[in-house]
Structure formats: C-alpha cells, structure tokens
Amino acid sequence: xxxxxxxxxxxxxxxxxxxxxxxxxxxxxxxxxxxxxxxxxxxxxxxxxxxxxxxxxxxxxxxxxxxxxxxxxxxxxxxxxxxxxxxxxxxxxxxxxxxxxxxxxxxxxxxxxxxxxxxxxxxxxxxxxxxxxxxxxxxxxxxxxxxxxxxxxxxxxxxxxxxxxxxxxxxxxxxxxxxxxxxxxxxxxxxxxxxxxxxxxxxxxxxxxxxxxxxxxxxxxxxxxxxxxxxxxxxxxxxxxxxxxxxxxxxxxxxxxxxxxxxxxxxxxxxxxxxxxxxxxxxxxxxxxxxxxxxxxxxxxxxxxxxxxxxxxxxxxxxxxxxxxxxxxxxxxxxxxxxxxxxxxxxxxxxxxxxxxxxxxxxxxxxxxxxxxxxxxxxxxxxxxxxxxxxxxxxxxxxxxxxxxxxxxxxxxxxxxxxxxxxxxxxxxxxxx
Amino acid sequence: xxxxxxxxxxxxxxxxxxxxxxxxxxxxxxxxxxxxxxxxxxxxxxxxxxxxxxxxxxxxxxxxxxxxxxxxxxxxxxxxxxxxxxxxxxxxxxxxxxxxxxxxxxxxxxxxxxxxxxxxxxxxxxxxxxxxxxxxxxxxxxxxxxxxxxxxxxxxxxxxxxxxxxxxxxxxxxxxxxxxxxxxxxxxxxxxxxxxxxxxxxxxxxxxxxxxxxxxxxxxxxxxxxxxxxxxxxxxxxxxxxxxxxxxxxxxxx
Numbered sequence: 019x020x021x022x023x024x025x026x027x028x029x030x031x032x033x034x035x036x037x038x039x040x041x042x043x044x045x046x047x048x049x050x051x052x053x054x055x056x057x058x059x060x061x062x063x064x065x066x067x068x069x070x071x072x073x074x075x076x077x078x079x080x081x082x083x084x085x086x087x088x089x090x091x092x093x094x095x096x097x098x099x100x101x102x103x104x105x106x107x108x109x110x111x112x113x114x115x116x117x118x119x120x121x122x123x124x125x126x127x128x129x130x131x132x133x134x135x136x137x138x139x140x141x142x143x144x145x146x147x148x149x150x151x152x153x154x155x156x157x158x159x160x161x162x163x164x165x166x167x168x169x170x171x172x173x174x175x176x177x178x179x180x181x182x183x184x185x186x187x188x189x190x191x192x193x194x195x196x197x198x199x200x201x202x203x204x205x206x207x208x209x210x211x212x213x214x215x216x217x218x219x220x221x222x223x224x225x226x227x228x229x230x231x232x233x234x235x236x237x238x239x240x241x242x243x244x245x246x247x248x249x250x251x252x253x254x255x256x257x258x259x260x261x262x263x264x265x266x267x268x269x270x271x272x273x274x275x276x277x278x279x280x281x282x283x284x285x286x287x288x289x290x291x292x293x294x295x296x297x298x299x300x301x302x303x304x305x306x307x308x309x310x311x312x313x314x315x316x317x318x319x320x321x322x323x324x325x326x327x328x329x330x331x332x333x334x335x336x337x338x339x340x341x342x343x344x345x346x347x348x349x350x351x352x353x354x355x356x357x358x359x360x361x362x363x364x365x366x367x368x369x370x371x372x373x374x375x376x377x378x379x380x381x382x383x384x385x386x387x388x389x390x391x392x393x394x395x396x397x398x399x400x401x402x403x404x405x406x407x408x409x410x411x412x413x414x415x416x417x418x419x420x421x422x423x424x425x426x427x428x429x430x431x432x433x434x435x436x437x438x439x440x441x442x443x444x445x446x447x448x449x450x451x
Numbered sequence: 452x453x454x455x456x457x458x459x460x461x462x463x464x465x466x467x468x469x470x471x472x473x474x475x476x477x478x479x480x481x482x483x484x485x486x487x488x489x490x491x492x493x494x495x496x497x498x499x500x501x502x503x504x505x506x507x508x509x510x511x512x513x514x515x516x517x518x519x520x521x522x523x524x525x526x527x528x529x530x531x532x533x534x535x536x537x538x539x540x541x542x543x544x545x546x547x548x549x550x551x552x553x554x555x556x557x558x559x560x561x562x563x564x565x566x567x568x569x570x571x572x573x574x575x576x577x578x579x580x581x582x583x584x585x586x587x588x589x590x591x592x593x594x595x596x597x598x599x600x601x602x603x604x605x606x607x608x609x610x611x612x613x614x615x616x617x618x619x620x621x622x623x624x625x626x627x628x629x630x631x632x633x634x635x636x637x638x639x640x641x642x643x644x645x646x647x648x649x650x651x652x653x654x655x656x657x658x659x660x661x662x663x664x665x666x667x668x669x670x671x672x673x674x675x676x677x678x679x680x681x682x683x684x685x686x687x688x689x690x691x692x693x694x695x696x697x698x699x700x701x702x703x704x705x
Contacts, residue, residue: 286679
C-alpha cells in the first residue's frame with residue numbers, strides 16, 4: 019500500500035482523497051478522470067436551460083438500457099410467441115407493466131429530448147469550428163437511435179410492428195439492381211417473418227451499446243473544446259467559466275426532475291398516448307391496417323418519403339423519396355459547411371434567427387403530413403414542406419450567412435453577463451434566459 | 452429563444468388538433484361515456500366488473516375468446532379464491548397426455564387460461580358465417596376510442612336507413628366503419644339476471660361488460676394510478692428541493 023513516492027507529483031486531483039483512493043489513482047487514474055471531466059470541467063457561466071438536454075438524453079438512454087435489459091429477460095423473440103410474451107410481461111411479470119411502459123414512453127422522451135438538443139445546436143451554431151466532429155458524432159447517434167427505435171417497435175409483433183417492418187424494409191428495394199437482394203437479406207426470407215424478428219431483436223440489443231460508445235466519443239469531442247454557449251463566443255479564461263460541479267450537477271438534477279414529471283405523467287396516466295391501437299392486435303400478414311404510420315418521431319421522414327409522387331428524369335418517385343428521406347438526416351452531416359456565417363449564435367443574426375424558427379414549424383408540418391392519409395391537400399403540404407426543408411439547408415443556410423450583417427458580438431462572456439445583469443434592473447429580463 | 456419556442460408549441464398543438472379531427476372522419480366518433488377508471492384517481496368499480504364478467508360469460512363468451520385471461524385473474528374482480536375455483540370448475544379444458552398417453556378433458560383450475568369458445572379460427576369462422584369474432588382481452592386498447600368505442604358498438608345497432616344496401620348476414624351499426632358488422636346485436640333487455648338486482652338494461656349491460664373488458668385489457672390500471680400518484684408527490688418535492696438548491700448555488704455566480 020504505497021502512496022506515490024515523495025517527489026512524484028500527486029496524480030492530478032486525487033489530492034484530498036484517502037490513501038486507498040490515492041494508491042489506486044496513481045495506477046489507474048479513474049478518480050482523477052472523473053474529477054477532471056465531471057467535477058472541475060469548466061463550463062461557460064452563461065449556459066441557459068437549453069443546455070440541459072444533452073445530459074438529459076444520456077440519462078434517458080441509461081433508463082432505456084436498464085429497462086430494456088430486464089424486459090429482454092422476459093421477452094420471447096419468436097413470431098408465434100412475441101405478442102403473447104409482451105402481454106405476459108404486462109400482466110404476470112412483477113412490475114412488468116411499469117418496465118414496459120417506461121421503455122415504450124422512454125423512446126418518445128428520448129427523441130423529444132434529442133430533437134430539442136439538436137435544435138439547440140442548430141440555433142446557437144454549436145456545430146461550427148471547432149465542434150464539427152462533435153456535431154457529426156451527434157448525427158451518427160441520431161441515425162443509430164432511429165434504427166434502434168424502429169427495430170424496437172417491431173418486437174411486440176403487433177399489426178403496426180409487422181406492417182411498419184414491411185413498409186420500411188421495402189424502401190431498400192428502391193435501390194437499383196441490388197435492392198431486392200438487400201431486402202431479402204434484411205428479412206432473412208421472402209417476407210417479413212420470424213427470421214426478421216430474430217435479427218431485429220439481436221440488433222435492437224446491440225445498437226444501444228454502440229450508441230453508448232459513440233456518446234463516449236461525443237463527450238470526448240465536447241470536452242476537448244468545452245460547451246458552446248448562448249452567445250456563441252469562446253470563453254477567454256476562468257472569469258468566463260464555472261466548474262461543472264456543483265453548478266451543472268444541480269442544474270441538471272433540477273432539469274431531470276422536470277423531465278421525469280413529464281415522463282411519469284406519460285407512464286402512469288397516458289401510457290398509450292403515442293401508441294397505435296393497431297399494435298394491440300397481433301401481427302397478421304393477411305390483413306393490412308387502414309393507415310400504416312410510424313411512431314411520431316419518425317413521421318417527418320415518412321412524410322418526405324411519401325411526398326415524391328412522380329418520377330423525375332426517369333428516376334422512379336419511390337427511389338427519390340427514399341433518397342430524400344435518408345438525405346433529410348444525412349444533410350445534417352454537412353451543416354458545419356453549409357452554414358457560411360462565422361457567427362455561431364442566431365442571437366446575433368437578425369435574419370437567420372427568424373429563419374431558424376421556421377424549420378421546426380416546417381418539421382412539425384411534415385409530422386402532421388406523415389400522420390395523415392396521403393390525399394388532397396396533405397400531399398401538397400407535404401411537397402411544399404419537403405421542398406422548404408431542403409431549401410433551408412441547401413439555399414437559406416449558405417445564402418443568409420453571406421448576405422446577413424450580424425450584430426456586434428460581446429467582447430467576452432463575463433462582460434455580456436454583467437451587461438445583462440445591468441439591463442435586468444433597467445429594462446426587464448434578457449432574452450433567452 | 453423562449454418566445455420562438457412558445458410559437459412552435461402553439462403551432463404543434465394546432466396541428467395535433469387538426470390530426471385528431473382528421474382521424475374522426477371515417478366513422479362517427481363514439482360519444483364519450485363516464486368511466487370510473489378515468490383520470491388520475493380512477494379505479495375500476497368491482498361491482499361493475501363482476502356484472503360485466505357475468506355478461507361476458509353468459510353472452511359474449513359464446514363466440515369471443517379472452518385469450519390473455521386466466522381464471523386466477525378473476526380474483527382481482529373481488530371474487531374469493533374458492534369462488535374462482537368454482538367458476539373455473541364449470542369449464543372443461545384439455546389436459547394430458549396421461550399415463551396411457553391420451554389427452555383428456557378435466558374441470559378447469561384457477562391456473563388455467565379461460566378456454567376459447569372455438570378450437571381454432573377456422574372453426575370460429577364456420578360457426579359465424581365466415582366472420583372471425585375477435586379476441587376481447589385487449590379490445591379496448593386495440594381500437595381507437597377504447598371503451599367509448601366498444602360501448603358505442605354494443606349500443607349502436609339500428610335498422611339500416613332506407614336505400615342502404617346490406618350484404619347478407621350483416622347488421623347495421625352506426626359506429627362501425629362501413630356500418631356493416633357481422634355481429635348481430637348481442638344485448639337485449641333482461642338478457643342476464645344480475646345477482647345484485649341491478650336492472651339489466653342494454654346500456655347497463657354494455658357499460659358493465661365494457662368495464663370488464665377494460666379491466667381485461669389493462670388489469671394493472673389501479674396499481675398504476677396509485678403508484679403514479681406517489682411518484683408524482685415525490686417528484687414534485689424533489690423538483691422543488693433541487694430548484695431551491697440550484698437557486699442557492701447559482702446565486703454565487705455573476
């Protein structure tokens with residue numbers, strides 16, 4: 019039990035801990051790591067509540083993994099038994115109903131939180147130099163989440179599970195030449211069936227751990243340059259920052275409680291709010307539901323997919339729809355370079371600030387289109403909203419960055435905070451806080 | 452940013468309402484009924500559940516299975532263990548093979564699943580002019596409108612309007628999509644005799660049996676509502692404590 023020999027600098031910040039901790043930390047600097055990354059880690063002092071959603075998403079992922087692992091102990095991934103095994107969890111497993119409703123609504127919470135997190139990044143320009151890879155890793159997480167959620171939705175093997183699996187896997191048949199082969203591979207046969215369910219179950223268990231790994235990289239990239247902030251200017255020294263603990267541990271705890279209140283309301287009082295009634299009917303390949311709709315968090319992509327009702331330049335509409343639906347997410351990878359403005363925060367960008375709010379409205383409109391039967395006005399709205407979505411990223415983002423004259427940026431976070439505090443007394447609260 | 456967020460929220464709510472309105476176009480919406488299990492403090496009415504089970508047993512169970520229910524589950528309706536044993540013993544279930552390698556029939560036990568009325572779906576179709584009576588143990592969760600819809604179907608039988616072309620063996624129901632349902636009107640006044648003396652009107656029986664089916668679809672609702680209330684109390688206190696602590700700690704900043 020030797021502590022570090024005299025003369026050797028104590029390993030990082032394990033100073034102040036007992037002998038045993040210091041002994042371990044000298045050899046395996048775990049405590050120092052935690053101390054450095056989650057206690058002393060400097061954060062800009064002006065972060066507002068929009069910055070709560072990152073850690074919140076991480077906590078929901080933990081909830082999803084814990085409930086998911088226990089559910090997997092009771093679930094049977096077989097086409098003949100899956101539906102009944104889920105009902106068995108609901109009725110006969112101790113607190114099985116609680117586990118399943120948490121897991122089911124946790125998916126909705128996860129996406130809600132991540133979409134807000136993503137929008138915060140867009141609004142405050144968190145993807146700009148030097149955080150491009152941080153952003154790209156976030157988009158990778160989103161893609162993995164979508165894949166995981168889709169396969170999880172298939173597992174109860176209800177009508178909507180079965181038909182959503184059929185519709186979504188069929189998208190790959192739009193790929194020229196090899197499309198049908200890929201679909202057969204996905205299905206493990208010539209139709210959605212037991213092999214499909216088995217491989218989806220396996221992947222649904224695997225992907226969350228890959229998400230955890232990518233989140234590790236996401237945090238590594240985050241901690242390299244620290245958080246962006248509502249002003250979008252760099253921190254200039256200790257006067258601009260506060261340590262993560264206790265300031266953000268307590269703020270995130272408060273945010274977590276508020277999120278849990280919403281989560282608990284869904285779980286205990288509206289557990290099937292986001293669920294489709296059809297998914298309480300066992301999967302039946304002979305009966306197609308009237309409207310096949312995905313879960314709410316996938317509706318905008320579904321709307322984009324269905325909006326191309328015509329062939330263009332000899333390319334089948336279906337293929338264009340598939341490309342655009344995937345493209346609507348893939349385009350996010352290029353946002354750091356599509357946005358030509360050097361100013362990060364939309365707060366100092368008079369035009370982009372308004373334009374950035376039109377995007378969520380457009381996405382919600384797409385969600386409505388995705389939920390509605392594709393006929394009449396719905397199709398037109400879907401086409402306009404799809405057009406606008408890509409217009410936003412491909413035209414407005416580069417163009418506004420060039421044309422707009424941003425407002426002058428504050429010199430430092432410290433002075434801006436002091437100014438805001440001064441204004442607070444004179445002219446009411448500062449915007450955004 | 453807060454103002455923008457509010458505007459987006461309003462837009463979202465508007466669209467949700469629009470989607471709701473759209474979803475109702477296909478069949479007339481089922482009128483809302485009062486159910487004691489609604490709301491934060493909602494619980495099932497045991498007396499209604501027992502009457503509803505009686506209606507299910509004497510009327511519905513002739514054609515409709517409740518695949519996810521076991522006799523033992525009936526204790527939750529307020530029946531004693533012995534009463535459940537008695538109810539189970541009235542049904543015959545297949546068991547075996549015995550020492551001779553033969554399957555045999557025996558009276559059901561509480562640990563048995565409530566047996567289906569037909570040996571398989573095909574037999575059910577043959578007995579019902581080709582229609583398959585759906586499983587009822589999840590019916591209130593498996594239909595848009597839930598209990599209100601089930602009640603509306605049970606009470607929604609009418610004579611077809613003049614000029615409405617009915618297919619053979621179909622019945623007119625104002626709340627069923629397409630208005631033609633294979634199920635004949637299942638309830639008629641005084642069809643069952645309630646032990647507690649409740650008059651067995653059609654609305655009463657429909658209300659009771661839908662209560663029973665709601666329990667069958669969601670037997671853990673009472674526990675869920677009770678636990679939710681405690682969780683909420685805890686979270687509200689925790690939110691307050693954390694908010695106060697946050698204010699206190701952050702007062703050092705600036």
